[in-house]
Amino acid sequence: xxxxILYIIGITxxxxxxxxxxxxxxxxxxxxxxxxxxxxxxxxxxxxxLLGHYPLGWVAHPQYLVITCxxxxxxxxxxxxxxxxxKIFIILDAIGLIVFSIIGCQVAITMGLSPIICVVAAVVTxxxxxxxxxxxxxRKPMVLHKELYASxxxxxxxxxxxxxxxxxxxxxxxxxxxxxxxxxxxxxxxFSWSLPVFKFExxxx
Amino acid sequence: xxxxILYIIGITxxxxxxxxxxxxxxxxxxxxxxxxxxxxxxxxxxxxxLLGHYPLGWVAHPQYLVITCxxxxxxxxxxxxxxxxxKIFIILDAIGLIVFSIIGCQVAITMGLSPIICVVAAVVTxxxxxxxxxxxxxRKPMVLHKELYASxxxxxxxxxxxxxxxxxxxxxxxxxxxxxxxxxxxxxxxFSWSLPVFKFExxxx
Amino acid sequence: xxxxILYIIGITxxxxxxxxxxxxxxxxxxxxxxxxxxxxxxxxxxxxxLLGHYPLGWVAHPQYLVITCxxxxxxxxxxxxxxxxxKIFIILDAIGLIVFSIIGCQVAITMGLSPIICVVAAVVTxxxxxxxxxxxxxRKPMVLHKELYASxxxxxxxxxxxxxxxxxxxxxxxxxxxxxxxxxxxxxxxFSWSLPVFKFExxxx
Numbered sequence: 001x002x003x004x005i006l007y008i009i010g011i012t013x014x015x016x017x018x019x020x021x022x023x024x025x026x027x028x029x030x031x032x033x034x035x036x037x038x039x040x041x042x043x044x045x046x047x048x049x050l051l052g053h054y055p056l057g058w059v060a061h062p063q064y065l066v067i068t069c070x071x072x073x074x075x076x077x078x079x080x081x082x083x084x085x086x087k088i089f090i091i092l093d094a095i096g097l098i099v100f101s102i103i104g105c106q107v108a109i110t111m112g113l114s115p116i117i118c119v120v121a122a123v124v125t126x127x128x129x130x131x132x133x134x135x136x137x138x139r140k141p142m143v144l145h146k147e148l149y150a151s152x153x154x155x156x157x158x159x160x161x162x163x164x165x166x167x168x169x170x171x172x173x174x175x176x177x178x179x180x181x182x183x184x185x186x187x188x189x190x191f192s193w194s195l196p197v198f199k200f201e202x203x204x205x
Numbered sequence: 206x207x208x209x210i211l212y213i214i215g216i217t218x219x220x221x222x223x224x225x226x227x228x229x230x231x232x233x234x235x236x237x238x239x240x241x242x243x244x245x246x247x248x249x250x251x252x253x254x255l256l257g258h259y260p261l262g263w264v265a266h267p268q269y270l271v272i273t274c275x276x277x278x279x280x281x282x283x284x285x286x287x288x289x290x291x292k293i294f295i296i297l298d299a300i301g302l303i304v305f306s307i308i309g310c311q312v313a314i315t316m317g318l319s320p321i322i323c324v325v326a327a328v329v330t331x332x333x334x335x336x337x338x339x340x341x342x343x344r345k346p347m348v349l350h351k352e353l354y355a356s357x358x359x360x361x362x363x364x365x366x367x368x369x370x371x372x373x374x375x376x377x378x379x380x381x382x383x384x385x386x387x388x389x390x391x392x393x394x395x396f397s398w399s400l401p402v403f404k405f406e407x408x409x410x
Numbered sequence: 411x412x413x414x415i416l417y418i419i420g421i422t423x424x425x426x427x428x429x430x431x432x433x434x435x436x437x438x439x440x441x442x443x444x445x446x447x448x449x450x451x452x453x454x455x456x457x458x459x460l461l462g463h464y465p466l467g468w469v470a471h472p473q474y475l476v477i478t479c480x481x482x483x484x485x486x487x488x489x490x491x492x493x494x495x496x497k498i499f500i501i502l503d504a505i506g507l508i509v510f511s512i513i514g515c516q517v518a519i520t521m522g523l524s525p526i527i528c529v530v531a532a533v534v535t536x537x538x539x540x541x542x543x544x545x546x547x548x549r550k551p552m553v554l555h556k557e558l559y560a561s562x563x564x565x566x567x568x569x570x571x572x573x574x575x576x577x578x579x580x581x582x583x584x585x586x587x588x589x590x591x592x593x594x595x596x597x598x599x600x601f602s603w604s605l606p607v608f609k610f611e612x613x614x615x
Binding site for chain 3: 019020022023024025026027028029030031032034045049054055056059062065066075076079135136138
């Protein structure tokens with residue numbers, strides 16, 4: 001299944017970005033594995049906890065956790081290589097974002113939840129891994145500041161459930177959502193599209 | 206039902222304070238909606254996850270999530286107005302604190318949990334929204350430092366379950382808890398009542 | 411039961427270290443109780459939420475929560491005493507680490523989970539309390555930097571399930587894991603054993 005292959009590629013790439021963030025904070029190998037795993041499978045974990053969808057993906061399939069830990073540890077050796085090919089990682093990260101969003105939608109649909117919650121599940125799955133990474137490594141949360149990221153996840157979720165609603169076959173829905181979502185994210189990176197920022201300065205605190 | 210109306214007022218006001226905190230960190234619209242929602246419904250979410258009380262309130266009633274997101278986005282336009290009327294927000298926040306505490310108690314009572322856990326549920330519901338807001342926006346957690354806040358939630362929880370224990374009718378219990386809790390919180394703000402602070406300096410680290 | 415007695419000693423000691431961390435941040439009594447409880451029973455709470463193991467330990471047995479709150483408040487009075495005897499706390503913390511790890515394993519085994527997840531449950535139970543403490547008090551997460559800590563929990567988990575797998579009686583397995591894990595942790599402190607650290611500096615951000 002295409003989605004499974006892309007999912008494994010996605011968690012591997014996300015785990016590597018998590019490991020780099022841990023390296024910038026001079027964490028030890030355990031910290032590297034923790035941040036790598038939180039980045040890669042934290043979004044799905046938060047989604048499942050919010051929806052009460054047990055067992056969690058990595059509890060039922062511990063091999064995913066093994067993949068993210070190994071990818072994290074490999075990054076401690078291959079760090080410079082990862083940075084040199086960082087353009088590939090932008091592409092892999094975009095694939096991961098859309099795959100995670102689609103899987104999030106699917107889980108919520110399977111549970112019979114309302115369309116709003118399906119879209120929320122897409123965004124949580126796509127975005128919370130990076131958010132957890134930035135909270136553990138105490139960085140400014142990237143997903144809340146940089147180019148369209150959560151919004152792409154949001155639109156991918158809406159597209160996915162809308163197409164299913166109009167009885168488009170599931171395979172075609174997945175492929176079209178992947179293609180459109182990926183293109184949108186790459187365009188956002190390329191053209192630096194971003195959401196308006198809310199700057200608020202308190203005159204008197 | 207009075208409590209439902211006050212609950213909607215409460216989450217709207219809390220969402221707005223969350224949006225202002227996001228604005229101080231120059232977050233984009235997605236960040237504003239995230240922090241607004243975490244502030245308003247994060248306390249109930251943490252409580253339900255701790256108690257295993259599924260589905261979560263906003264998963265069963267997505268309209269609450271829509272309210273907090275809209276309130277957050279409106280704040281990006283009305284920010285200055287919100288600050289000008291900040292005294293109203295202190296009042297709305299106090300109402301929200303007591304309403305959240307009462308609802309937290311009710312959930313735990315419905316699940317047949319022990320009185321201690323009912324009071325804990327009240328405090329978690331009342332306090333964790335603000336705590337999540339301060340953790341995501343990386344501020345000093347207000348609820349752990351400023352005037353009586355968690356303590357008011359604690360006392361409201363104790364009052365609520367004590368009155369029910371002595372067979373006071375539920376409506377009267379709710380109204381009295383609201384009145385006393387609200388007054389206590391306003392008095393704490395007005396007179397700057399606060400819990401003793403534990404200052405600990407390590408001689409040799 | 412030995413394990414129960416050691417568990418109560420462990421959460422008391424962990425609660426006290428949490429209270430000291432809260433004191434360094436000048437938190438009020440509520441903050442002290444919150445950080446003390448998160449440190450002492452946060453690891454088990456995160457484990458149970460991840461595994462979907464309800465009700466949580468302290469919800470079913472609120473007396474544990476009372477112990478951690480009282481221990482936290484006592485520390486506000488006895489802070490200097492706690493520091494003077496900090497060597498005892500290193501010993502109690504090591505006992506707590508192994509007891510928490512064993513209990514984490516036992517919970518996962520009871521749920522019929524795979525060996526990998528049993529070891530993960532051990533590490534989460536042993537380590538996440540300290541991680542939560544450091545996140546709430548906004549400190550550099552100690553467990554991701556200092557001498558072998560998570561690794562000791564990891565090895566204790568592997569030893570425990572391996573011995574059970576080879577039909578060693580449960581009591582003996584527990585005692586041997588306690589003795590070896592405790593010795594390993596104390597040796598790590600004494601000889602400053604630590605995991606390799608991953609230092610990654612980004613040439614161009």
